[in-house]
Amino acid sequence: MIASVRGPIRHVGLDHVVVEVGGVGLLVHTTPETAAGCRTGQELTLETTLVVREESLTLYGFDGADAKALFEQVQTVSGVGPRLALAMLSVHSPGAVRTALAQGDLVALTKVPGIGKKSAERLVLELRDKILALGVEPGLAGGGAVAAAGGEDAVQTQVREALQGLGWTAKQAEGALDTVAKGAEAPTDVAALLRATLRELGR
Incomplete structure (x- = not known):
């Protein structure tokens, strides 16, 4: 398991970055907001989760352990894979997702592309008690604001x-x-x- 990566950024995409670690460039999928806060050449540390499939190894990165933990937790629900989990964190902050799950806010959950009413209900049913047991910390999404070149x-x-x-x-x-x-x-x-x-x- 690759739990974290640290190194200079070699490339920044809309939803991924390439981080050089030990001379190897690792492609790490992130939220668009995290990617927008990155600059080529800067030193970057990301908490990561490696998703292993028969045909691929895919690395997902987060700017904090909180987002990583939620990314892994929502995938315990049937039908929620890494892409949908990342979409949830692209639309809402970790705190906002937990608040929506704890309060059964289906409207907030269905704002995420790929989550319909039934999927939102299943997420609430399976995760509400776990979220409440840990305590809810509502918050706004973080992330640096970086102006794009070109206006x-x-x-x-x-x-x-x-x-x-x-x-x-x-x-x-x-x-x-x-x-x-x-x-x-x-x-x-x-x-x-x-x-x-x-x-x-x-x-």
């Missing part, structure tokens, strides 16, 4: 592609971006704009 168009392009990667259609992503961009104080960096657009899509 506003480049920022919106990155956010649009990240939203489509999470499961929304191009039309939905464009509509939400337009609404947020018309606001009085529209975000100008990738991470903040992504958060604002996700909130708009969840209305």
Whole structure:
């Protein structure tokens, strides 16, 4: 099991980074917000989970042990795999996911692409007692805000592609971006704009 990685960042994608560890570049899947807070060349430490399949080895990385623990916990529910677990953490912070599970907030859970009402009910049924036993710590998503080179168009392009990667259609992503961009104080960096657009899509 690869529990964590640390090293210089060699590449930053919309939902992944490549971290050099001991001369080997490891591709680590992350949330779009985590990736948006990374810069090529900077030293990065991520808590990681290695998902082993017959045909692949896939590494998922998180900026804290809390997110990693939740990523692993939600996968104990039937029908929830690593991609869906990562989508949950892309839309909500770990604290917000736990709050939704503890309170049975199906509306919040179904904001995640790939989670319908029945899936949300199953998540609440199987995890509510476990979450309540550990205590709930509501919170907002963290993550650094990094301005994208190339100006506003480049920022919106990155956010649009990240939203489509999470499961929304191009039309939905464009509509939400337009609404947020018309606001009085529209975000100008990738991470903040992504958060604002996700909130708009969840209305």
